[in-house]
Amino acid sequence: MTLQAEDRRRGLDGFFAPRSIAVIGASDDPERIGGRPLHFCLNSGFSGPIYPVNPSRDTVQGLPAFADLDAVPGLVDLAILAVSADRIADTLRACGRKGARAAVIFSAGFAELGADGQAAQGGLVRIARENGMRLLGPNCLGFYAAASGACGTFSSALQGGMPARGGIGLITQSGAYGTHLLQMAKERRLGVAGWVSTGNEADVTVADCLAHMVEDPSVTAIGIYMEGVNQPETLLSALERARALRKPVVIMKVGASEVGAQAMQSHTASLAGSDASFQAAIEQAGALRTETTEQMFDILYAASVAPLPSGDRLGVLTVSGGAGVLMADAAAKHGLQVPPMPADAIDRMLLRNPFASPRNPVDITAQAINDFDLIPDYLTEMMRSGDYDAYVGFFTSWAGADRLGPLIFDALTRALDGFDKPFVMVGLLGDDLAARYDAAGIPSFADPSRAVAVLGALARLRAGFDRSGVAGILPDIGDPALPATQVSEAAAKARLAKAGIPCLPEEVARDADSAVALATAMGLPVAMKILSPDIAHKTDIGGVALGLNSADSVRDAARRMLTDIPRRMPDAHIEGVLITPMAGEGVELILGTQRDPIMGPMVMIGMGGILAEVAPDVVLARAPVTPDQALEMLGRLRAAALLDGVRGRPAADKAAVADAISRLSVLAFANADQIESIEINPLLARPDGVLALDALIVPRGHTEGEA
Amino acid sequence: MTLQAEDRRRGLDGFFAPRSIAVIGASDDPERIGGRPLHFCLNSGFSGPIYPVNPSRDTVQGLPAFADLDAVPGLVDLAILAVSADRIADTLRACGRKGARAAVIFSAGFAELGADGQAAQGGLVRIARENGMRLLGPNCLGFYAAASGACGTFSSALQGGMPARGGIGLITQSGAYGTHLLQMAKERRLGVAGWVSTGNEADVTVADCLAHMVEDPSVTAIGIYMEGVNQPETLLSALERARALRKPVVIMKVGASEVGAQAMQSHTASLAGSDASFQAAIEQAGALRTETTEQMFDILYAASVAPLPSGDRLGVLTVSGGAGVLMADAAAKHGLQVPPMPADAIDRMLLRNPFASPRNPVDITAQAINDFDLIPDYLTEMMRSGDYDAYVGFFTSWAGADRLGPLIFDALTRALDGFDKPFVMVGLLGDDLAARYDAAGIPSFADPSRAVAVLGALARLRAGFDRSGVAGILPDIGDPALPATQVSEAAAKARLAKAGIPCLPEEVARDADSAVALATAMGLPVAMKILSPDIAHKTDIGGVALGLNSADSVRDAARRMLTDIPRRMPDAHIEGVLITPMAGEGVELILGTQRDPIMGPMVMIGMGGILAEVAPDVVLARAPVTPDQALEMLGRLRAAALLDGVRGRPAADKAAVADAISRLSVLAFANADQIESIEINPLLARPDGVLALDALIVPRGHTEGEA
Known part of the structure; x- marks a missing residue:
């Protein structure tokens, strides 16, 4: 871990691994905003002291309550502020006095309201900085950390119980959508290591949280929901760290469409870059972007269960020819190859089962029901001879059936034992069996297309990991300085030529006679263009002539451009015409x-x-x-x-x-x-x-x- | 109903609405292939007589058994043949003697094995035709009809109970994948009217089943899984009927990719047309094609719960700005518009709630939690002033929460009462609440992108319905006959010109001199092309010259083409060069x-x-x-x-x-x-x-x- 990375991680430890927690505005009602964090902390296994602060009660949810922060006897490491906007600044100062490293601010009423709110928010950041404290929020739903049990959140997603423990870290700018995300993760029984919503990002950003989770060894895959990008450099360097540690990061960022981008600008104050630039930049850094929430969870789930494929060759094992074709179609769509098995292996498989169609897709056919060993035997043959990077298997309803299900589970786990390539199961397994498959390193999906899509995504992730940050060496372009003023086309081309980008030789003529002289010296045919810093699209106004192959045609073209265009665009500064040899084919x-x-x-x-x-x-x-x-x-x-x-x-x-x-x-x-x-x-x-x-x-x- | 349609429907009534059922090869073990159809029929409410045929038992699953079909006392309307391939022909003849209208053949061992099997299968069809009987299969998993309770299937998808009753009809060529489909439908608690797998399609095809279900008023939406197309005309005319009846048909057809198409040819004997032609043809007929099984079920589900949108204008209601942007992005991707609310309506909504961002997406913000009437009030305003064709709503976790959930349900159903536009709910509702939403005509999805994708698909379906079969009048092209032999380019163009497709005037020159004469008469510049029925890509061999603007250049080009090309392609019959005026810009x-x-x-x-x-x-x-x-x-x-x-x-x-x-x-x-x-x-x-x-x-x- 680099020192900087270690610092950044420690910087958020006050949230995710606090030594003690104070809830300011704690409520005895576990349903209220001030009651939920306490209720959650009491049910999540947090082992440090918890101090409810509430001036009007002796106890809160069974814990001794304190009238104010100063009355708390011990150190307050994490402060959860469930108080209204007008009391936040004073409360933060009190947190500072108690030595808090971290404070979560739920309350809205800051930067999202405009200039006044922005100023007030700036004040909070100053207080935090003066006291060496990190701020999460304001206008956020807080966070949840599975390892410590710290629940600095009132998100209703934690009502009804904590998510399953696991390696998935979730970072979300939006609290409302973040709650939905956490609920979806719970519904799918995904193992969650932590969840954090950043709200207004006065201090802690999505990028900060990513940098923290990347360094956290208990987090094995990270999903991000974001709207704007507040710290692009931090984000990209954290992604580079994730790549170095081979930790998958999947990003949903909204605002890709025109209407979406417009709606976004009315929703966040984030400066809007181009969506295409964002996508290019994060993919260069080895992250994956998904369009839908389900895709994000599919990938996080599979990546936290199975190894990543080391290439794009998919082996398809099926007992239904049609389903095999379906999966081959999906492979083509998701960038995977489905190369055939070697001829000798096909012969061996046909000898074993003449009804099979063992090319790839390898279709065992319904013969498998008469001879269950065909499943592990064919899979083993594919692993040995096919050398695929990833596998997908479809066994109709048998995999979830009472009698056949365990046979298939045993057959597959036996064949896959010690194998380091991903195998994805297609089938409706039910929760318990799916959990057994997960534990055996085999993710499962009901929809075969979705199973293949996930393998395609995992292959792209792995390819992103395998591309080093900067492959090769950047070319030397000499003195890179460019003038900060508008330059003519001729000057621009001269500058590019200096940087090593070949340009056609060209000469400037101020009048028709010198145009003819230059063209003749250069060798006919030539091309001619109007030369003006004020004309961007020269073709549209007759400012381009090609294939001038006689002195007369050169003279005519130059005369026309140098008289017609100034008449049509009197404000354009015209420096002459550019003459170049015809460039040839390409x-x-x-x-x-x-x-x-x-x-x-x-x-x-x-x-x-x-x-x-x-x-x-x-x-x-x-x-x-x-x-x-x-x-x-x-x-x-x-x-x-x-x-x-x-x-x-x-x-x-x-x-x-x-x-x-x-x-x-x-x-x-x-x-x-x-x-x-x-x-x-x-x-x-x-x-x-x-x-x-x-x-x-x-x-x-x-x-x-x-x- | 047309007479033909009525016939086609009656033709399959022997399967879907039989008066009596005989199971030949009936087993007392409800787990065996011969036991399952009986077991299912006994548990699905089939009310007619059921006759197990089994020579070695007196009773089968509690019913009196018969030694053979001839011993059955009453009429056998539907015969389910759970016997081996070698006994099928004889059994079919016995079915004929008992007056059966329909027979299901599970056994494999026919056309899928090659020429011998194909001949044997042809024999079965002859027996069926002679006896006025329709055949389902062989090599199929049979069918299930909810209304009659007839279960001519051994699909394990019916183990553990029948699917929920409803309007969705499922047709599948593959039994193995069809079983998976039916299981997925059960898992999603979709209401199923019927399910049929066609296997080898010796007689009854996917197209026949579609024609039947289209006319069945209890079927409201139809999903098809198919591999090859055996009766394209029946399929397309059934789709036209479905369009006329405004009954959505969603088709998954595998083999779209190159590898998939290859794998398919080894899997089915179906003649392979182009995938693009298939897609174009079915979409012209008003059906929708989906790539994934989940998409198919999403659309069938939503179409059987909600009305179809009459256009592509989507109204987005949300309590989270980010989720609103996400749904606007999805709308752009799925062909929907997100036009803004009118200015006066925006003013009214802002007056009601100054925190809102009510353009479209209409973001109520978390204010909704303080004032729940904002949800129905804003929705009503959108319905009245926004005039959208479809709506989607996101209310974070509230919709599924214990206290807030019922409030939102009441608010939405109140606002939507009597409204005939689709509203799709985004949220994790749990099974019971989701069923209540369904009953209120509101489909629900956990993933907002998926909710919007479905609305896009429903809008496309509706647009397909609204396009009449042949819009406008076909042009009169005179005598349409074309010669059945290869013709020269000149003759081809002359033929097209006769059909009313304008072609450049053109003349054929056999030598350079006549080329010059023709070009001069036509007016320079001209284009010249080599004229030969044996040369398809003329440019590649120097057989095209453009912009010839002098007699000399015409002569040179003609000489070159008429000497060089015969040398390079000695087998090509060369008729001369074609001369045409230059065509100009376009x-x-x-x-x-x-x-x-x-x-x-x-x-x-x-x-x-x-x-x-x-x-x-x-x-x-x-x-x-x-x-x-x-x-x-x-x-x-x-x-x-x-x-x-x-x-x-x-x-x-x-x-x-x-x-x-x-x-x-x-x-x-x-x-x-x-x-x-x-x-x-x-x-x-x-x-x-x-x-x-x-x-x-x-x-x-x-x-x-x-x-």
Whole structure:
């Protein structure tokens, strides 16, 4: 554990492993907000002293009560503040006097109300800082820690009993949805190590809680529900730690849709970055994002029961051909391969059971009912000869049946004993049998598609773990400094060329005669473009001419551009026309960077052309990326195959494209404070190298030229 | 009910509503295959006589047993054959003598074993036909009919009790997966009207069962699991009936993926059509296809509890802002809109509760806990002013809580009383409360994303119902006959022109001189293409030249094509070069037809160009389609916006594109026996009309020319 990580973990120990707890505003009624934390702590096995503070009672829920915090005899390590907003500041000061390391504030009435509330909230943080205290909330539902039994929460999810103990840590910004999450976990009998809701995040954030849970050895997998991102750097470094410790983190973040993002801005004060940037950044750090709550729990459940698959090869064992096909379909959808068994193994399996269809899916058929050993025998053959990374098995209703169920359980556990690949069971097992399967390291699902989806997710998690943080070496782009002012296209291209991104030679002509002279010297045919910092989309106003193959056509084009365009855009500063040789054939890409307000500079590669504009095909990553990472980005384009050559066209130089992506990402990263965006459109990917044909650099705080 | 439909329904009444049942091979052991149907019938309320046939016992499970069928005193309406394959034929003949209308054959050992088994199975069908008997199976798990209590099945899904009674009909080709389906339905406490597994489908098919259930008024929604399609016309006409009766049909069909389709071919003898054609055809007929079993049950459940939404406008009511955003995200993903409330309604709601964020999602916030009437009041306001087509509500854990739960139930049912739009509840309610919600017409889900997904599916179902079978009128294409032999591109274009699909004027030149003469007469610039029935992809071999704008360039191009290409492809018959005027600007599309072995001629429209080739953007429909249907197909292209004009380009003439799609579909439909495929690539969509620039007609049984 790094020192910093250890610090961050200790910083929240006052919550999750307190030596003593005081509940300020404690109620004798276990149903009330001030009564619940006490009631929960008394029922969760918390072993330290608990001090109810209530000026009007001698005892609260059977414990001696204290009139105020100062009257508490011992040290108060964790303070749970179940008092109204107007009493929070004074109470916090009293907590400080008692040496509390941690305070939970349930009350709303702070930053979520606007400027006044924000100021009041800032006051709370100051008191906490002065007293070396960490704050959870305000406007939160608190937390629950299974190991210590500390229950600093009034969430109704704990009514009716604590969740099962286990390795899953849950972090949620929302209390209301967090309660639903904890209830869902209880309903599914998932083993929970801890749960924390962060509310307004005046001090402790989702990222802080993640950093804590990542270092907690009793937490084996972490699920996060978040709305905004308050500490992106902490979040990403905690994810990198989780990757290093190979601890799965699954994140639900809302606001992906346009309406969702709008609704979110009215709901949280969080600065909204782009959803795509968030997703790219956390996946680069090895976390998985899910769209639905059920998916999140499916993955957390399976990851805390079974090992992660070391690759994407799925073995499908079934007694129903149709279910086998169904699972093969699901595999294709979730990024898993279903490669066939080797021919000799198929022969052996057919010899054993001529009715079988043992290719993969391996269909034992209903013969299994006559010879139950077929199940372990075929599975063993698949494990030995098929070399799959993950397995899924379907045995119709037998697995949950009274007589056949135990036979299948024994058969499977016998075959899987000591095996370190995940096997997921499909079947309706009932709670008790499912728990036995869990204990044997076999997660189970009723829906075969869901079982396969989970294996796909686990494989992606594992692949994320296996990708090191920064694979390879970042290219040297020389002096990275970029001017913080708008630059012309020519200057932009010159700057990119200096950073090692090849651009076509180009010359500026101020009038038609010099255009002809330059074009002739360069060699016909040439392309010509209007040169102006104020014109972003040159094609739209007739500012681009291609394939000019005579002196006359060069002169005509230059005259037209230099007279027509100023007439149509009198405010545009026009510096002349740019002349370049025709670039030749290649695949048109768009390469760019964009500063995300949360995640910082992102680099983007996409297919170019007008079709891509209406159906974008784009891959994003947080800058900087190495050439290896850039190559992997290229492979994720929907039309990636275009770069390999189609219909006899030559393949594009992908290494050169990756190099350009990497260099541009380094440039954007080094100038994060200066640059809003860079766009190279098109970047021509040729059989031998790339060429930036057009470039735009937009400094921060500068709006793009007339479009 | 049409006469034909009534016939089809009566044809299966011998199974689902038999007057008497004989079980041949009846066992006294209720666990054995021959014992289970009897045991189930005795426990399911079947009220007619049941005759166990067993030569070695006097009684079976308490009923008097008979030595053989001929010894049974009364009429045998339904015969359940629990005997081995070798005894089936004789037993069927005996069933015929007893006047049975229906026979269920469990035994395997027929068509699934190959040619011999197929012949034996054909023999069973002959016996059945001769005796006016319908056959279910062989190699099936039989059926269950709730209304009559007839249980012609040994599926272990009925062990431990019958499913709850209700309106859901389940049809499954696979017995093993069908058993799992029925178990899942029981586990979810869904109300089941009937369940049937068709196995080898020697006689009764999935399509027959659908036709029956569609006409059965006690069935309100139907779920189908299928592998192959044995009677596509029956299936599609039953789906059209279901649409006319507004009865939702949800279909899972496996084999969508490449590996899945391969595995399927080794599993069933069904002729494999394309998965995309299947999906297009059933969706045109108003059914919904789902990928997962859970989705299927979610939709069947919700459709049998709540009304279908009449549009795609979703109202989101929540007490958690984050959950509201989550549901808005899910709406975008599942094709639903989340339009805002009108401004005056927002004002009224804010006046009532200043903490609310009542735009849509309408977030009541935790204020609801202080004033529970906010829930019905806001919902009523949404219903009155928001005019949404569907509603979803999230109330954290309160809905399932002891004290708050009943308050929320009362509040919601009060507000929704007499309202005919679906409202879906998100919450963990527990079985009893969920059943109360169901009875009140409110389906409930624990996962908010799943709740919204279901509403999206119900909206699609309803939209499918609202689309009439054939909207508008098919165009008149004159004499539709097409030659059944391979034709040249010129002849193909001439034929398409005759059908009303505009093609560029074109002339054939046999040598360079006549090419120059023709081009000059036509007006330069021109395009030139090699003319040969044996060359499909002309670009790849230098067989296309564009923008020839001088006599010299025309002569050069013609010479090159007429000498180079014969040298490279000596076997290709070359008729000359085609000369056409340059087509001008437009959007390049691909329009084609392809005969699907199951679904017949399909028409396809897609984006053209090389990018589309590696990331296809295509919409399929079963031919013929009307221009209105074709226009709707265009709107479903991923890059549909390209046709509306991008970056100042003019919009394409979508009506002309739709007309061309429709005409081509009529041509393909009328020549289904003659034509394998037609491809127009590109079809140029111009601002004023379309132009077929290249065309290929492939007759049936003819392989495409060298590619």
